[in-house]
Each structure stands twice: as structure tokens, then as C-alpha cells.
Amino acid sequence: MHALILEYIKNREKMKNSKRTVIGIDLGATKIKVGKVIGEKIIQTSSNLIPESGQYDADSVIDVLKNTISDVFSNEVEGIGIGIPSVVDRKNGIIYDVQNIPSWKVVHLKEILEKQFKVPVYIDNDANCFAIGEKLYGKGQEYDDFVGITLGTGIGTGIINRGTLLSDANCGSGEFGMIPYLDGIVEDYCSGQFFKHKIKVDGSLLPKKAEADDEFALNVYSQFGTHLGNALKIILYSVDPGHIILGGSIAESKAYYEEAMWEELNSYAYPNSLKNLTIEYSELGGDSPVLGAAAAYFDAVKNLE
Numbered sequence: 594m595h596a597l598i599l600e601y602i603k604n605r606e607k608m609k610n611s612k613r614t615v616i617g618i619d620l621g622a623t624k625i626k627v628g629k630v631i632g633e634k635i636i637q638t639s640s641n642l643i644p645e646s647g648q649y650d651a652d653s654v655i656d657v658l659k660n661t662i663s664d665v666f667s668n669e670v671e672g673i674g675i676g677i678p679s680v681v682d683r684k685n686g687i688i689y690d691v692q693n694i695p696s697w698k699v700v701h702l703k704e705i706l707e708k709q710f711k712v713p714v715y716i717d718n719d720a721n722c723f724a725i726g727e728k729l730y731g732k733g734q735e736y737d738d739f740v741g742i743t744l745g746t747g748i749g750t751g752i753i754n755r756g757t758l759l760s761d762a763n764c765g766s767g768e769f770g771m772i773p774y775l776d777g778i779v780e781d782y783c784s785g786q787f788f789k790h791k792i793k794v795d796g797s798l799l800p801k802k803a804e805a806d807d808e809f810a811l812n813v814y815s816q817f818g819t820h821l822g823n824a825l826k827i828i829l830y831s832v833d834p835g836h837i838i839l840g841g842s843i844a845e846s847k848a849y850y851e852e853a854m855w856e857e858l859n860s861y862a863y864p865n866s867l868k869n870l871t872i873e874y875s876e877l878g879g880d881s882p883v884l885g886a887a888a889a890y891f892d893a894v895k896n897l898e
Contacts, residue, residue: 623642623693625658687699720767723881725885726877727838731876738834740834745842782823788813
């Protein structure tokens with residue numbers, strides 16, 4: 594697409610959303626973080642731990658979620674976007690089988706929150722929120738088609754197609770982490786699971802060790818880079834993106850695995866396609882999940898207009 598057209602679209606979307614106030618919610622592995630977003634800025638946040646009672650009592654988590662939203666909610670809020678680490682019925686806002694909240698087997702969260710707060714609620718998978726967040730606020734603003742990948746406790750992928758999230762049947766596209774790989778699945782080797790279960794080390798300690806040229810840490814990152822390169826090849830063969838954006842806590846250590854990642858990528862069967870591939874790293878940092886959830890709201894509303 595012509596650069597001037599891309600710039601027009603980028604500026605149009607910024608102007609369209611610049612003064613709108615929404616709530617973005619990140620339902621993480623252990624806590625709920627809620628942010629009030631105006632334009633590209635989070636102006637107020639609140640967070641609470643997911644209660645242990647949530648293991649068996651779905652309502653206890655919903656109550657904490659409502660209270661956390663209430664901390665930042667105000668009359669000018671037009672809607673709520675939520676990122677969930679699970680599959681979602683986007684149309685009806687029903688959440689299924691949240692792994693870190695065993696009691697959330699089937700939760701009609703959209704209906705519950707719309708009844709409470711009287712504004713539209715849109716829910717999506719957290720990796721999809723990351724991708725659309727990059728499209729609206731981050732490195733993806735200039736791209737109409739790209740894949741966003743989060744590297745953290747697990748690996749998550751969102752696919753942006755023609756400027757919006759890829760439409761699918763069950764919110765399950767991009768679950769590359771579940772693809773069989775070696776003696777397990779891709780996620781076993783391309784996320785924090787690799788450090789914890791395959792190498793049996795505390796992944797949070799590796800960056801400092803690698804920075805100090807610790808041979809063991811550098812070798813672990815090299816292995817990780819090789820596995821990640823294989824995962825990226827799977828994505829290239831599947832959806833053929835021109836651009837990939839990596840985010841999450843492990844992405845911050847790119848200096849230690851990037852060389853091995855590209856070395857493995859260079860065995861991709863279509864070298865001309867590889868020449869056109871760009872791989873970038875998110876700069877949204879800790880704000881990414883909340884901004885991504887807000888972006889999921891805007892994306893859903895845009896597609897209804």
C-alpha cells in the first residue's frame with residue numbers, strides 16, 4: 594500500500610480514538626489489571642490478585658474483577674475491552690476453560706459486566722489483544738498485515754489481516770504454541786516453559802547471567818533461539834506474514850538469542866520471502882496488555898460500523 598495512504602489511515606485512526614475513554618483489562622496469570630485509557634495513554638490503573646477461591650468459585654473472581662473496574666470507572670467511559678488467556682466466543686462474550694482459573698469453565702462475562710456497568714464490553718484472547726494493541730499503538734501502526742507474538746510464561750500469537758484481527762470460528766487461530774514439536778509442543782520450547790521444565794532453571798535469573806557472559810546462560814539462550822527460529826518457520830509456512838512483532842518478558846532478552854533465531858530461520862525453504870521479512874520488538878512494555886485490551890474494544894467497534 595502507498596506510504597501516503599498508510600499515513601492517512603494511521604492518522605485517521607489516531608484522530609478517531611484520540612479523545613475516547615475506554616477501560617482496558619488484562620486478566621493475567623495471577624492478577625487483574627485495569628486501566629482507563631484516553632487516546633494512547635493510560636491515565637489511571639487499579640490491580641488486584643486473583644483470589645485463591647477462584648480455583649473453585651467462579652463468582653469470587655468476578656466480584657474482584659467488578660471491584661477493580663469500579664476503581665477506575667467513570668461516566669465518560671464508553672466501553673470495556675478485556676484480554677483473556679483462553680478461547681472466547683467473541684460475539685456473545687462467553688469465556689471457556691481459563692487454565693489459571695479452573696472454576697471459569699463457561700463464563701458469560703460480557704453479559705455480566707454490561708449489566709453491571711451499562712456500557713458495551715468486548716472480550717478477546719490476550720494474544721489477539723497484543724497484536725491489535727501493536728496495530729493501534731505500537732510497531733504495527735504502519736502495517737496492514739503482520740503476526741504479533743508474546744513470549745512469556747507461554748507463547749501467544751495474534752494475526753492482523755487487512756488492518757484488523759483475523760476473523761475465525763472459535764478465536765483459536767494463531768495457536769501455534771499447541772502444534773506438536775519434538776517430544777511435546779512448540780510452547781514447551783519457545784516460552785518460559787523451556788527454561789523451567791526443559792533446562793530446569795529460573796528464567797528470570799538468566800538475563801543477568803548472560804549479561805555477565807556466563808557460558809551456561811548464553812548456551813541456554815542459543816538453544817532457545819534455535820527453537821524460536823523453528824517456531825517462526827512454522828508461522829511463515831502457515832500464514833506467510835511480511836512482518837512479525839515480538840513482545841513479552843522474554844523478548845527483552847533478544848540480544849542473547851537473536852543470532853541463533855536468525856541462523857535457524859535462514860533454513861526457510863523460500864529465501865526470497867525471507868528477504869522481505871521484518872522482525873521487530875514491541876516497545877509498549879508493561880502497558881501492552883491494558884492498551885491491547887482497549888485496542889480490542891476499538892477494533893470490535895470499528896468492525897461493527
